[in-house]
Structure formats: C-alpha cells, structure tokens
Amino acid sequence: MMPLLSDMFKYFIKIYFIFSYRFTSSLAMPCLLLHDKFEEISEWAEYISVILESNLIDVCCIYNMRGRVLAQSPEGAEEDNCLQDGEAAHMIEALADPQNPRYTSLNLFGHHYNVVINDGKHGILLKSGIRYATICRTSKVLIVGLHKVNSDKDDGSSVIMNLGDFLITKGM
Numbered sequence: 001m002m003p004l005l006s007d008m009f010k011y012f013i014k015i016y017f018i019f020s021y022r023f024t025s026s027l028a029m030p031c032l033l034l035h036d037k038f039e040e041i042s043e044w045a046e047y048i049s050v051i052l053e054s055n056l057i058d059v060c061c062i063y064n065m066r067g068r069v070l071a072q073s074p075e076g077a078e079e080d081n082c083l084q085d086g087e088a089a090h091m092i093e094a095l096a097d098p099q100n101p102r103y104t105s106l107n108l109f110g111h112h113y114n115v116v117i118n119d120g121k122h123g124i125l126l127k128s129g130i131r132y133a134t135i136c137r138t139s140k141v142l143i144v145g146l147h148k149v150n151s152d153k154d155d156g157s158s159v160i161m162n163l164g165d166f167l168i169t170k171g172m
Contacts (some may be wrong), residue, residue, distance in 0.1 A: 044071035047163060051145065056156045059146040063088055070141065084110045088142060094124060095137050108133055108144065116153070122164055125157055132156060136164030140172045 044062050048071050051060045061072040067088030087107055094103035098118040105114045106126060113126035113133055126133040132147040134157040143164055147156030 047071065048073050051159055051163060054159045056148060056151055056159050057145040058148050059144075060160070061144045063142045063144070065092065065140065065142065067142075083108075083144075091124065091135050091142060091144075092137065094118060095120065095122070095135075108135075109146075122168070123157070123161055125153060127153070134160040136160050138164055138167045138172050141167065143167075 047062065048060050051057050052073055059073050061083075062070045063083065064070055065088070067083055084107065087109075090103070090106055091108075094100075094106055094115070095118065097103065098120040103115060103118070105112060106124070107113070108126060108128075111128055113128040115124060116127050116132075117123070117125040122137050124135040126135070131149055132151070132153045134143075134145045134147070136143040143160055145156060145160040147153065
C-alpha cells in the first residue's frame with residue numbers, strides 16, 4: 001500500500017528536524033515528540049511544562065527581549081534563579097558579537113558561567129563547574145535553561161534549542 005503524501009511529508013519534516021539541530025543530540029527522536037507537543041500550546045507557561053517533562057532541564061525561564069519574565073518553572077521563581085540587572089542585555093550582546101573576548105563568560109542568575117559554544121545567531125552553551133546552561137534567542141524571546149547536574153550537555157541543549165527553533169518558525 002502506497003503511503004499518503006501527507007505521511008511522507010511528515011516523515012521528511014521529522015528527518016529535517018533531526019539534522020537541523022545546532023547542538024547535536026542523542027535524544028533527537030524524543031525532541032521531535034516535544035516539537036509535536038509545542039504545536040498544541042497557546043501559553044508560555046505550557047512551554048515550560050513540556051521542557052521540564054523532558055527530565056533534562058531543572059530550571060527554565062522565558063524572557064522578553066527586555067529581560068521581563070514571560071514564564072518560568074517553579075524553581076525559576078526562586079531569587080537565585082532570576083536574571084540580575086543587565087544579564088539579559090549581555091546575553092543578547094554576546095550572541096550578536098561572539099568573537100568579542102568580553103563574552104568568553106557570562107553571568108546567569110548571578111552565577112559565573114564560561115561560554116562553551118556561541119553560534120553567533122541563536123544559541124549559547126554555558127558551563128559552571130558540573131552544571132551546563134543553554135540560552136536560545138529568537139526575535140522576541142530569550143529561553144534560558146539550566147541542565148540537570150551532571151547531565152549531558154548536548155541532550156539538555158537540544159531541548160532548549162528545539163523550542164527556540166519551533167518559535168523561530170512561528171515568527172516569534
């Protein structure tokens with residue numbers, strides 16, 4: 001029986017998403033399931049819930065481009081998991097100018113992180129001790145995720161970047 005054209009299209013879209021990650025992941029297929037869940041979401045807080053369901057991210061926050069909180073995980077509401085003054089602006093500047101030596105490290109939630117990867121477009125991977133963090137920028141929001149302690153950096157990053165990719169395709 002010949003597969004329907006729409007089924008083939010869905011298959012090729014899934015293959016595209018597997019190979020389009022900026023930070024490759026061993027969890028590409030579960031991330032595709034996240035992408036399917038993103039399609040059904042209408043509120044910022046629901047995106048946070050889906051991210052936390054991955055069990056790869058401890059804290060996730062979504063900010064507008066001025067650093068105002070749009071949504072955050074319950075742990076994100078704690079004082080030590082909130083952006084400090086100027087941190088959002090530094091993240092945006094670091095993405096705009098990845099070669100600037102000033103941005104080899106960033107402060108996130110008041111803690112010092114070293115930049116591991118800065119793609120110069122949408123994503124920054126940070127590390128502090130045994131903990132990683134990922135920042136994804138779209139045209140309208142910053143998504144910040146703190147990975148679970150000792151988790152694989154690529155897996156946590158792929159979850160955050162997948163949400164960013166989805167929002168970018170939606171013009172956000």
